[in-house]
Amino acid sequence: MKLAILSVLTAAAAANAHFTMQYIWDNGVDEGQNNYIRVPPNNNPVTDVTSTDLTCNVNGLSGANVQTLSIPAGANITFEWHQHDQRTGEDAISGGHKGPVQVYIAKAPSTAASFDGQGTVWTKIYSSGLLNAQSQQWATDVVNSNSGKHSVVIPSSLPAGEYLLRSEIIALHVAQSYPGAQFYIGCAQVKITGGGSANPPKIALPGAYQPTDPGITVNIYNNLQNYTAPGGAVWSG
Numbered sequence: 001m002k003l004a005i006l007s008v009l010t011a012a013a014a015a016n017a018h019f020t021m022q023y024i025w026d027n028g029v030d031e032g033q034n035n036y037i038r039v040p041p042n043n044n045p046v047t048d049v050t051s052t053d054l055t056c057n058v059n060g061l062s063g064a065n066v067q068t069l070s071i072p073a074g075a076n077i078t079f080e081w082h083q084h085d086q087r088t089g090e091d092a093i094s095g096g097h098k099g100p101v102q103v104y105i106a107k108a109p110s111t112a113a114s115f116d117g118q119g120t121v122w123t124k125i126y127s128s129g130l131l132n133a134q135s136q137q138w139a140t141d142v143v144n145s146n147s148g149k150h151s152v153v154i155p156s157s158l159p160a161g162e163y164l165l166r167s168e169i170i171a172l173h174v175a176q177s178y179p180g181a182q183f184y185i186g187c188a189q190v191k192i193t194g195g196g197s198a199n200p201p202k203i204a205l206p207g208a209y210q211p212t213d214p215g216i217t218v219n220i221y222n223n224l225q226n227y228t229a230p231g232g233a234v235w236s237g
Contacts, residue, residue, distance in 0.1 A: 073192050
């Protein structure tokens with residue numbers, strides 16, 4: 001009963017605490033609010049894993065009006081998330097939003113701005129989920145304690161060219177049934193210089209995620225001891 005009450009209260013508290021990716025940092029340089037990012041119309045999550053909104057959020061299939069950031073192969077890229085248009089005065093992503101943090105990358109056939117990210121094009125380069133089963137610490141807790149930030153190193157073996165970088169936070173506070181998991185997605189447009197000749201494994205988004213995946217439909221309030229995020233293994237490069 002206590003677990004059920006806690007679940008209801010946590011879900012209610014988190015109901016309006018939605019968020020978006022608002023900044024990217026390139027090797028420690030803050031590139032400014034909403035620059036190089038396909039900005040969605042609001043901070044609501046995606047809940048349908050079969051929707052093309054899962055790719056780069058609502059209205060995210062084109063970046064025609066978005067600039068593309070040039071980065072060197074092997075760059076350290078930091079993504080920064082917030083509930084509203086402010087960096088201080090509130091939790092970045094609300095403590096009630098527990099779940100994994102993942103990053104994917106997809107090479108554009110031509111320009112990142114014209115790339116819709118459809119098909120089997122996405123490579124997972126980062127994933128962090130349930131960090132401590134005893135304390136129920138999640139990757140989202142680390143993001144929140146780090147003022148909304150998490151980072152990834154772009155594999156230096158990726159070929160030069162233009163890419164979409166897709167950061168994803170999955171909030172599982174109401175994921176006991178489907179649709180319930182909340183997918184917060186931010187896509188940035190980058191051009192990698194240098195690089196190598198790797199041909200990494202790829203998945204489709206949408207396509208790879210299924211409603212029955214144990215990382216999508218899950219009760220995180222029932223003494224969860226392990227967690228497998230959707231999308232398969234991380235490619236190290």
